[in-house]
Amino acid sequence: MLHLRRNFIYQATFKKNRYLSTSEISTALKPFYFAVHPDLFGQYPEQRTINENSLKQLSSIIESMQSKRSVKPMSLPFYLKGKERNGSFHYVKISIRSPNLRETVLTILKSCNLSTEYVDKIPIPPEPTYRSQTIKVNVDKMDFSKMSEDDPIFGQFVIKQKIREAQDSLKLRNWLHKNHHKAKILVDKSKPLTEEVRRLQENIRDKWDLLDIRWNCGWNETHYRGCLQSFMALAGQHPEAMHQLKGKVLVFAPFTGISLDGHIMLNSAEVRHNWLELIKNISTYDSVLSRIPNFEKAVSQVLRNIRIGRRKFMFKIMAGEYERNLLQITTSMSDYLSYRKFPKSWPDSLQNFELVVENEAGPLMVSPTGQFIIPSSLPGQLLVSFITTHMDEAKIKSNNYKQDKHKEKYLHSKCKDEFNLEFLRKDDNVTPELMIKCCERLLSNKHEINTFLKGMRLNICTYYSVLSDGIICIPWNFEL
Secondary structure, three states, rough: OOOOOOOEEEOOOOOOOOOOOOOHHHHHOOHHHHOOHHHHOOOOOOHHHHHHHHHHHHHHHHHHHHHHOOOEEEEEEEEEEEEEEEEEEEEEEEEEEEOOHHHHHHHHHHOOOOOOOHHOOOOOOOOOOOOOOOOOOOOHHHOOOOOOOOOOOHHHHHHHHHHHHHHHHHHHHHHHHHHHHHHHHHHHHHHHHHHHHHHHHHHHHHHOOOOOEEEEEOOHHHHHHHHHHHHHHHHHHHHHHHHHOOEEEEEEOOOOOOOOOOOOOEEEEEEEHHHHHHHOOOHHHHHHHHHHHHHHHHHHHHHOOEEEEOOOHHHHOOOOHHHHHHHHHHHHHHHHHHHOOOOOOOOOOOOOOOOEOOOOOOOOOOOOOOOEEEEOOOOOHHHHHHHHHHHHHHHHHHHHHHHHHHHHHHHHHHHHHHHHOEEEEEOOOOOOHHHHHHHHHHHOHHHHHHHHOOEEEEEEEEEOOEOOOEEEEEEEEEOO
Protein backbone atom coordinates (compact mmCIF):
# COMPACT_ATOMS: atom_id res chain seq x y z
CA MET A 1 0.00 0.00 0.00
CA LEU A 2 1.41 3.34 -1.01
CA HIS A 3 0.86 6.17 1.45
CA LEU A 4 0.54 9.81 0.48
CA ARG A 5 0.33 12.87 2.69
CA ARG A 6 -2.77 12.72 4.87
CA ASN A 7 -5.88 14.69 3.90
CA PHE A 8 -4.38 15.47 0.46
CA ILE A 9 -7.12 16.71 -1.88
CA TYR A 10 -6.90 15.86 -5.55
CA GLN A 11 -8.84 18.26 -7.76
CA ALA A 12 -9.76 17.21 -11.27
CA THR A 13 -11.72 19.44 -13.66
CA PHE A 14 -13.85 17.75 -16.27
CA LYS A 15 -15.07 19.82 -19.20
CA LYS A 16 -17.56 18.40 -21.65
CA ASN A 17 -15.96 18.52 -25.10
CA ARG A 18 -18.04 19.32 -28.11
CA TYR A 19 -16.92 17.47 -31.23
CA LEU A 20 -18.31 16.11 -34.50
CA SER A 21 -18.53 12.42 -35.30
CA THR A 22 -16.36 10.91 -38.04
CA SER A 23 -19.28 10.59 -40.46
CA GLU A 24 -20.38 14.20 -39.79
CA ILE A 25 -16.87 15.46 -40.50
CA SER A 26 -16.69 13.46 -43.73
CA THR A 27 -20.06 14.79 -44.91
CA ALA A 28 -19.24 18.37 -43.95
CA LEU A 29 -15.90 18.38 -45.78
CA LYS A 30 -17.07 16.57 -48.90
CA PRO A 31 -17.42 19.82 -50.94
CA PHE A 32 -13.93 20.77 -49.86
CA TYR A 33 -12.46 17.43 -50.93
CA PHE A 34 -14.17 17.74 -54.37
CA ALA A 35 -12.55 21.17 -54.81
CA VAL A 36 -8.97 20.23 -53.82
CA HIS A 37 -8.69 16.56 -54.83
CA PRO A 38 -5.24 15.96 -56.44
CA ASP A 39 -6.78 14.07 -59.38
CA LEU A 40 -8.28 17.37 -60.56
CA PHE A 41 -4.75 18.73 -61.09
CA GLY A 42 -3.31 16.00 -63.31
CA GLN A 43 -1.89 18.55 -65.74
CA TYR A 44 -0.48 20.70 -62.96
CA PRO A 45 2.12 18.60 -61.05
CA GLU A 46 3.19 21.42 -58.72
CA GLN A 47 -0.36 22.17 -57.56
CA ARG A 48 -1.13 18.45 -57.34
CA THR A 49 1.87 17.84 -55.04
CA ILE A 50 1.00 20.77 -52.77
CA ASN A 51 -2.60 19.53 -52.35
CA GLU A 52 -1.46 15.95 -51.67
CA ASN A 53 0.91 17.06 -48.90
CA SER A 54 -1.59 19.47 -47.35
CA LEU A 55 -4.35 16.82 -47.32
CA LYS A 56 -2.04 14.39 -45.52
CA GLN A 57 -1.29 17.00 -42.86
CA LEU A 58 -4.96 17.90 -42.53
CA SER A 59 -5.92 14.25 -42.10
CA SER A 60 -3.32 13.92 -39.35
CA ILE A 61 -4.60 17.08 -37.62
CA ILE A 62 -8.19 15.86 -37.61
CA GLU A 63 -7.14 12.46 -36.29
CA SER A 64 -5.16 14.13 -33.45
CA MET A 65 -8.13 16.30 -32.52
CA GLN A 66 -10.40 13.23 -32.42
CA SER A 67 -7.88 11.48 -30.16
CA LYS A 68 -7.68 14.52 -27.85
CA ARG A 69 -4.00 15.07 -28.68
CA SER A 70 -2.58 18.57 -28.79
CA VAL A 71 -2.19 20.22 -32.20
CA LYS A 72 0.17 23.06 -33.01
CA PRO A 73 -1.30 26.05 -34.91
CA MET A 74 -0.38 25.94 -38.59
CA SER A 75 -1.31 27.12 -42.07
CA LEU A 76 -1.98 24.68 -44.94
CA PRO A 77 -1.82 25.81 -48.61
CA PHE A 78 -4.35 24.49 -51.14
CA TYR A 79 -5.27 25.06 -54.79
CA LEU A 80 -9.02 24.99 -55.55
CA LYS A 81 -10.37 23.95 -58.92
CA GLY A 82 -12.36 26.79 -60.52
CA LYS A 83 -15.79 26.46 -62.22
CA GLU A 84 -15.41 29.17 -64.79
CA ARG A 85 -13.27 27.52 -67.42
CA ASN A 86 -11.09 24.53 -67.95
CA GLY A 87 -7.75 24.83 -66.22
CA SER A 88 -8.67 27.65 -63.84
CA PHE A 89 -7.80 27.39 -60.10
CA HIS A 90 -7.00 29.74 -57.23
CA TYR A 91 -4.79 29.57 -54.17
CA VAL A 92 -5.96 29.62 -50.52
CA LYS A 93 -4.17 29.29 -47.20
CA ILE A 94 -6.17 27.70 -44.40
CA SER A 95 -5.07 28.76 -40.91
CA ILE A 96 -5.87 26.21 -38.21
CA ARG A 97 -5.70 27.73 -34.74
CA SER A 98 -8.50 26.21 -32.66
CA PRO A 99 -8.20 22.74 -31.06
CA ASN A 100 -11.99 22.36 -31.48
CA LEU A 101 -13.05 20.07 -34.37
CA ARG A 102 -16.28 21.94 -35.14
CA GLU A 103 -14.48 25.26 -35.37
CA THR A 104 -11.73 23.70 -37.50
CA VAL A 105 -14.24 22.30 -40.01
CA LEU A 106 -15.99 25.66 -40.21
CA THR A 107 -12.66 27.43 -40.78
CA ILE A 108 -11.82 25.10 -43.67
CA LEU A 109 -15.16 25.65 -45.38
CA LYS A 110 -15.19 29.41 -44.89
CA SER A 111 -11.61 29.78 -46.19
CA CYS A 112 -12.72 28.14 -49.43
CA ASN A 113 -16.01 30.09 -49.67
CA LEU A 114 -17.96 26.84 -49.29
CA SER A 115 -21.33 26.49 -47.58
CA THR A 116 -21.41 25.82 -43.82
CA GLU A 117 -25.14 25.07 -43.79
CA TYR A 118 -24.67 21.35 -42.96
CA VAL A 119 -22.44 22.04 -39.95
CA ASP A 120 -24.65 24.87 -38.73
CA LYS A 121 -27.61 22.48 -38.57
CA ILE A 122 -25.80 20.06 -36.28
CA PRO A 123 -27.02 20.84 -32.72
CA ILE A 124 -24.52 22.22 -30.25
CA PRO A 125 -24.74 20.52 -26.83
CA PRO A 126 -25.80 22.96 -24.12
CA GLU A 127 -23.20 24.40 -21.79
CA PRO A 128 -23.06 22.61 -18.43
CA THR A 129 -24.56 24.50 -15.51
CA TYR A 130 -21.13 24.37 -13.83
CA ARG A 131 -17.72 25.22 -15.17
CA SER A 132 -15.86 22.64 -13.24
CA GLN A 133 -16.43 19.77 -10.87
CA THR A 134 -14.11 19.18 -7.96
CA ILE A 135 -13.69 15.60 -6.83
CA LYS A 136 -12.24 15.09 -3.39
CA VAL A 137 -10.28 11.91 -3.00
CA ASN A 138 -8.73 10.74 0.26
CA VAL A 139 -5.63 9.14 -1.25
CA ASP A 140 -4.64 7.69 2.13
CA LYS A 141 -7.30 5.05 1.55
CA MET A 142 -6.26 4.26 -1.99
CA ASP A 143 -3.88 1.49 -3.02
CA PHE A 144 -1.50 2.76 -5.70
CA SER A 145 0.79 -0.30 -5.62
CA LYS A 146 -0.88 -1.87 -8.65
CA MET A 147 -1.24 1.34 -10.60
CA SER A 148 0.97 2.24 -13.52
CA GLU A 149 3.09 5.35 -13.77
CA ASP A 150 1.22 5.99 -17.02
CA ASP A 151 -2.15 6.26 -15.28
CA PRO A 152 -3.71 9.50 -16.64
CA ILE A 153 -4.93 10.70 -13.23
CA PHE A 154 -2.84 9.08 -10.51
CA GLY A 155 0.37 8.38 -12.45
CA GLN A 156 2.03 11.48 -11.00
CA PHE A 157 1.23 10.26 -7.47
CA VAL A 158 2.75 6.86 -8.21
CA ILE A 159 5.99 8.44 -9.45
CA LYS A 160 6.23 10.89 -6.54
CA GLN A 161 5.59 8.14 -4.02
CA LYS A 162 8.27 5.90 -5.54
CA ILE A 163 10.76 8.74 -5.30
CA ARG A 164 9.73 9.43 -1.69
CA GLU A 165 10.04 5.74 -0.77
CA ALA A 166 13.51 5.55 -2.34
CA GLN A 167 14.59 8.62 -0.39
CA ASP A 168 13.14 7.27 2.86
CA SER A 169 14.89 3.93 2.39
CA LEU A 170 18.22 5.77 2.38
CA LYS A 171 17.62 7.45 5.70
CA LEU A 172 19.87 5.96 8.35
CA ARG A 173 17.17 4.87 10.77
CA ASN A 174 15.10 3.12 8.07
CA TRP A 175 18.13 1.57 6.43
CA LEU A 176 19.51 0.22 9.71
CA HIS A 177 16.10 -1.15 10.67
CA LYS A 178 16.02 -3.08 7.40
CA ASN A 179 19.65 -4.27 7.33
CA HIS A 180 20.97 -4.58 10.90
CA HIS A 181 19.66 -8.13 11.36
CA LYS A 182 21.39 -9.25 8.15
CA ALA A 183 24.62 -7.61 9.33
CA LYS A 184 24.42 -9.35 12.70
CA ILE A 185 24.00 -12.76 11.06
CA LEU A 186 27.02 -12.11 8.83
CA VAL A 187 29.11 -10.94 11.81
CA ASP A 188 28.28 -14.11 13.73
CA LYS A 189 29.13 -16.23 10.70
CA SER A 190 32.45 -14.44 10.17
CA LYS A 191 33.72 -14.69 13.76
CA PRO A 192 35.44 -18.06 13.19
CA LEU A 193 37.08 -16.57 10.09
CA THR A 194 38.19 -13.47 12.03
CA GLU A 195 39.71 -15.67 14.71
CA GLU A 196 41.54 -17.77 12.12
CA VAL A 197 42.96 -14.63 10.46
CA ARG A 198 44.18 -13.37 13.86
CA ARG A 199 45.82 -16.74 14.56
CA LEU A 200 47.56 -16.83 11.16
CA GLN A 201 48.84 -13.27 11.64
CA GLU A 202 50.31 -14.08 15.03
CA ASN A 203 51.95 -17.28 13.78
CA ILE A 204 53.61 -15.54 10.82
CA ARG A 205 54.64 -12.48 12.86
CA ASP A 206 56.16 -14.56 15.66
CA LYS A 207 57.86 -17.14 13.44
CA TRP A 208 59.63 -14.65 11.18
CA ASP A 209 60.04 -11.89 13.76
CA LEU A 210 58.00 -9.36 11.76
CA LEU A 211 57.24 -5.95 13.22
CA ASP A 212 53.66 -6.06 11.90
CA ILE A 213 51.34 -7.59 9.28
CA ARG A 214 48.74 -5.38 7.58
CA TRP A 215 45.88 -5.77 5.12
CA ASN A 216 45.47 -2.82 2.75
CA CYS A 217 43.76 -4.23 -0.28
CA GLY A 218 40.05 -3.51 0.07
CA TRP A 219 39.03 -7.17 -0.19
CA ASN A 220 37.20 -9.07 2.55
CA GLU A 221 38.66 -11.30 5.26
CA THR A 222 38.21 -14.46 3.20
CA HIS A 223 40.67 -13.10 0.65
CA TYR A 224 43.00 -11.97 3.42
CA ARG A 225 42.99 -15.44 4.94
CA GLY A 226 43.87 -16.88 1.52
CA CYS A 227 46.84 -14.50 1.26
CA LEU A 228 48.10 -15.46 4.73
CA GLN A 229 47.76 -19.16 3.94
CA SER A 230 49.61 -18.69 0.64
CA PHE A 231 52.38 -16.81 2.42
CA MET A 232 52.73 -19.55 5.05
CA ALA A 233 53.02 -22.16 2.31
CA LEU A 234 55.66 -20.04 0.52
CA ALA A 235 57.61 -19.48 3.74
CA GLY A 236 57.54 -23.20 4.49
CA GLN A 237 59.06 -23.98 1.08
CA HIS A 238 61.71 -21.19 1.21
CA PRO A 239 62.54 -20.57 4.89
CA GLU A 240 66.03 -19.27 4.11
CA ALA A 241 64.65 -16.23 2.24
CA MET A 242 62.18 -15.34 5.00
CA HIS A 243 64.90 -14.28 7.45
CA GLN A 244 65.19 -11.00 5.52
CA LEU A 245 61.77 -10.06 6.86
CA LYS A 246 63.03 -9.65 10.40
CA GLY A 247 61.97 -6.32 11.87
CA LYS A 248 59.96 -5.42 8.75
CA VAL A 249 56.31 -4.56 8.19
CA LEU A 250 54.55 -6.91 5.78
CA VAL A 251 51.59 -5.42 3.89
CA PHE A 252 49.25 -7.21 1.48
CA ALA A 253 48.52 -4.44 -1.01
CA PRO A 254 47.48 -3.72 -4.63
CA PHE A 255 51.10 -3.98 -5.85
CA THR A 256 54.40 -5.70 -5.11
CA GLY A 257 57.43 -3.63 -4.08
CA ILE A 258 59.10 -1.72 -1.28
CA SER A 259 57.30 1.32 0.10
CA LEU A 260 59.02 4.59 0.96
CA ASP A 261 58.87 3.54 4.60
CA GLY A 262 60.61 0.27 3.82
CA HIS A 263 57.46 -1.83 4.16
CA ILE A 264 57.31 -5.08 2.17
CA MET A 265 54.30 -4.77 -0.16
CA LEU A 266 52.91 -8.00 -1.65
CA ASN A 267 50.21 -7.83 -4.32
CA SER A 268 47.32 -9.97 -3.10
CA ALA A 269 46.45 -10.88 -6.70
CA GLU A 270 49.92 -11.96 -7.83
CA VAL A 271 51.48 -15.42 -7.91
CA ARG A 272 53.71 -16.41 -4.98
CA HIS A 273 56.77 -16.56 -7.22
CA ASN A 274 56.73 -12.74 -7.54
CA TRP A 275 56.50 -12.45 -3.75
CA LEU A 276 59.54 -14.67 -3.38
CA GLU A 277 61.62 -12.66 -5.87
CA LEU A 278 60.94 -9.45 -3.96
CA ILE A 279 61.72 -10.99 -0.57
CA LYS A 280 65.01 -12.41 -1.85
CA ASN A 281 66.07 -8.96 -3.10
CA ILE A 282 65.01 -6.84 -0.12
CA SER A 283 68.61 -5.89 0.63
CA THR A 284 69.06 -4.33 -2.81
CA TYR A 285 66.47 -1.69 -1.91
CA ASP A 286 68.21 -0.67 1.29
CA SER A 287 70.72 1.58 -0.47
CA VAL A 288 67.94 3.46 -2.31
CA LEU A 289 65.94 3.89 0.88
CA SER A 290 68.97 5.17 2.72
CA ARG A 291 69.51 7.90 0.07
CA ILE A 292 65.95 9.24 0.09
CA PRO A 293 66.30 11.38 3.27
CA ASN A 294 69.19 13.23 1.64
CA PHE A 295 67.19 13.89 -1.52
CA GLU A 296 64.27 15.15 0.57
CA LYS A 297 66.66 17.41 2.47
CA ALA A 298 67.93 18.85 -0.83
CA VAL A 299 64.37 19.78 -1.87
CA SER A 300 63.80 21.34 1.55
CA GLN A 301 66.94 23.47 1.30
CA VAL A 302 66.07 24.97 -2.10
CA LEU A 303 62.63 25.94 -0.72
CA ARG A 304 63.66 27.72 2.50
CA ASN A 305 63.58 24.64 4.72
CA ILE A 306 60.05 23.61 3.86
CA ARG A 307 59.13 20.28 5.45
CA ILE A 308 58.93 17.33 3.04
CA GLY A 309 55.94 15.12 3.77
CA ARG A 310 54.35 12.03 2.31
CA ARG A 311 50.75 11.25 1.69
CA LYS A 312 49.21 8.10 3.05
CA PHE A 313 49.16 6.39 -0.34
CA MET A 314 52.61 7.39 -1.45
CA PHE A 315 53.87 3.83 -1.03
CA LYS A 316 52.42 3.29 -4.52
CA ILE A 317 55.48 5.20 -5.72
CA MET A 318 58.50 2.95 -5.64
CA ALA A 319 61.56 4.17 -3.80
CA GLY A 320 63.68 4.52 -6.95
CA GLU A 321 60.97 6.50 -8.75
CA TYR A 322 60.51 8.77 -5.76
CA GLU A 323 64.22 9.48 -5.71
CA ARG A 324 64.07 10.62 -9.34
CA ASN A 325 61.03 12.81 -8.60
CA LEU A 326 62.88 14.59 -5.78
CA LEU A 327 65.92 15.14 -7.99
CA GLN A 328 63.71 16.60 -10.74
CA ILE A 329 62.15 19.18 -8.39
CA THR A 330 65.55 20.08 -6.90
CA THR A 331 66.91 20.72 -10.39
CA SER A 332 63.89 22.85 -11.39
CA MET A 333 64.19 25.03 -8.29
CA SER A 334 67.96 25.39 -8.69
CA ASP A 335 67.43 26.61 -12.24
CA TYR A 336 64.82 29.09 -11.02
CA LEU A 337 67.09 30.49 -8.28
CA SER A 338 69.95 30.93 -10.74
CA TYR A 339 68.18 33.92 -12.32
CA ARG A 340 65.38 34.91 -9.93
CA LYS A 341 64.69 35.43 -6.23
CA PHE A 342 61.85 34.32 -4.01
CA PRO A 343 58.93 36.77 -3.67
CA LYS A 344 59.31 39.40 -0.96
CA SER A 345 56.02 38.25 0.57
CA TRP A 346 57.61 34.92 1.54
CA PRO A 347 58.74 34.46 5.16
CA ASP A 348 62.44 33.79 5.81
CA SER A 349 61.60 30.15 6.48
CA LEU A 350 58.87 27.81 5.20
CA GLN A 351 59.38 25.29 7.97
CA ASN A 352 55.74 25.69 9.03
CA PHE A 353 54.59 24.42 5.63
CA GLU A 354 54.77 20.93 4.15
CA LEU A 355 55.44 19.84 0.57
CA VAL A 356 54.59 16.47 -1.00
CA VAL A 357 56.33 15.56 -4.27
CA GLU A 358 54.47 13.07 -6.47
CA ASN A 359 55.15 11.65 -9.93
CA GLU A 360 54.89 13.65 -13.13
CA ALA A 361 51.18 12.88 -13.50
CA GLY A 362 50.40 13.82 -9.91
CA PRO A 363 47.99 16.58 -8.87
CA LEU A 364 48.71 20.25 -8.13
CA MET A 365 46.67 21.13 -5.06
CA VAL A 366 46.49 22.00 -1.39
CA SER A 367 45.37 18.88 0.46
CA PRO A 368 42.66 18.94 3.16
CA THR A 369 45.48 18.68 5.71
CA GLY A 370 47.25 21.79 4.36
CA GLN A 371 50.03 20.09 2.39
CA PHE A 372 51.22 21.46 -0.95
CA ILE A 373 50.82 18.51 -3.36
CA ILE A 374 52.88 18.97 -6.53
CA PRO A 375 53.90 16.86 -9.54
CA SER A 376 57.65 16.43 -10.04
CA SER A 377 57.34 17.89 -13.56
CA LEU A 378 56.26 21.31 -12.26
CA PRO A 379 58.68 24.08 -13.38
CA GLY A 380 60.29 26.14 -10.62
CA GLN A 381 58.52 29.37 -11.57
CA LEU A 382 55.08 27.74 -11.43
CA LEU A 383 55.92 26.05 -8.12
CA VAL A 384 56.88 29.36 -6.53
CA SER A 385 53.75 31.01 -7.93
CA PHE A 386 51.53 28.20 -6.63
CA ILE A 387 52.99 28.37 -3.10
CA THR A 388 52.68 32.17 -3.08
CA THR A 389 49.03 32.08 -4.14
CA HIS A 390 47.97 29.29 -1.76
CA MET A 391 50.10 30.02 1.31
CA ASP A 392 47.20 31.38 3.37
CA GLU A 393 44.92 28.52 2.36
CA ALA A 394 47.55 25.96 3.38
CA LYS A 395 48.05 27.67 6.74
CA ILE A 396 44.31 27.67 7.52
CA LYS A 397 43.83 24.03 6.48
CA SER A 398 46.89 22.93 8.43
CA ASN A 399 45.70 24.65 11.62
CA ASN A 400 42.20 23.22 11.20
CA TYR A 401 43.60 19.75 10.68
CA LYS A 402 45.72 19.93 13.82
CA GLN A 403 42.64 20.80 15.82
CA ASP A 404 40.36 18.35 14.03
CA LYS A 405 42.57 15.29 14.37
CA HIS A 406 42.50 15.51 18.17
CA LYS A 407 38.75 16.06 18.20
CA GLU A 408 38.27 13.23 15.73
CA LYS A 409 40.26 10.85 17.93
CA TYR A 410 38.14 11.75 20.96
CA LEU A 411 34.81 11.38 19.11
CA HIS A 412 35.95 8.16 17.44
CA SER A 413 36.67 6.64 20.84
CA LYS A 414 33.41 7.94 22.30
CA CYS A 415 31.31 6.54 19.45
CA LYS A 416 33.00 3.17 19.73
CA ASP A 417 32.26 3.03 23.46
CA GLU A 418 28.73 4.48 23.37
CA PHE A 419 27.53 2.05 20.71
CA ASN A 420 29.72 -0.82 21.96
CA LEU A 421 31.06 -1.24 18.41
CA GLU A 422 33.38 -4.11 17.59
CA PHE A 423 35.31 -1.58 15.55
CA LEU A 424 34.82 1.83 13.93
CA ARG A 425 36.68 2.68 10.73
CA LYS A 426 36.49 5.18 7.90
CA ASP A 427 37.42 5.31 4.23
CA ASP A 428 40.48 7.34 3.31
CA ASN A 429 38.42 10.01 1.51
CA VAL A 430 36.60 10.87 4.75
CA THR A 431 38.60 13.75 6.21
CA PRO A 432 38.79 14.46 9.97
CA GLU A 433 36.32 17.32 9.50
CA LEU A 434 33.76 15.00 7.87
CA MET A 435 34.36 12.25 10.42
CA ILE A 436 33.76 14.73 13.26
CA LYS A 437 30.41 15.76 11.77
CA CYS A 438 29.41 12.13 11.35
CA CYS A 439 30.38 11.10 14.89
CA GLU A 440 28.59 14.10 16.38
CA ARG A 441 25.38 13.22 14.54
CA LEU A 442 25.63 9.58 15.57
CA LEU A 443 26.04 10.54 19.21
CA SER A 444 23.26 13.13 19.15
CA ASN A 445 20.85 10.50 17.80
CA LYS A 446 22.11 7.66 19.97
CA HIS A 447 18.73 6.75 21.43
CA GLU A 448 17.16 6.25 18.00
CA ILE A 449 19.87 4.05 16.45
CA ASN A 450 21.67 2.45 19.40
CA THR A 451 19.61 -0.74 19.11
CA PHE A 452 20.68 -1.21 15.50
CA LEU A 453 24.41 -0.44 15.95
CA LYS A 454 25.16 -2.13 19.27
CA GLY A 455 28.04 -4.57 18.87
CA MET A 456 28.34 -4.01 15.12
CA ARG A 457 31.30 -3.34 12.84
CA LEU A 458 30.91 0.15 11.41
CA ASN A 459 32.68 1.81 8.49
CA ILE A 460 32.13 5.48 7.60
CA CYS A 461 32.27 6.13 3.86
CA THR A 462 30.05 7.66 1.15
CA TYR A 463 27.49 4.89 0.59
CA TYR A 464 25.23 2.34 2.29
CA SER A 465 26.19 -1.33 2.21
CA VAL A 466 26.49 -4.50 4.28
CA LEU A 467 29.72 -6.32 3.42
CA SER A 468 30.07 -10.09 3.40
CA ASP A 469 31.77 -10.07 6.82
CA GLY A 470 28.96 -8.03 8.38
CA ILE A 471 30.63 -4.62 8.22
CA ILE A 472 27.98 -1.89 8.04
CA CYS A 473 28.95 0.94 5.69
CA ILE A 474 27.12 4.25 6.05
CA PRO A 475 27.73 7.66 4.43
CA TRP A 476 29.26 10.33 6.66
CA ASN A 477 26.51 12.78 5.63
CA PHE A 478 23.62 10.41 6.36
CA GLU A 479 20.06 11.64 6.92
CA LEU A 480 18.35 10.30 10.00
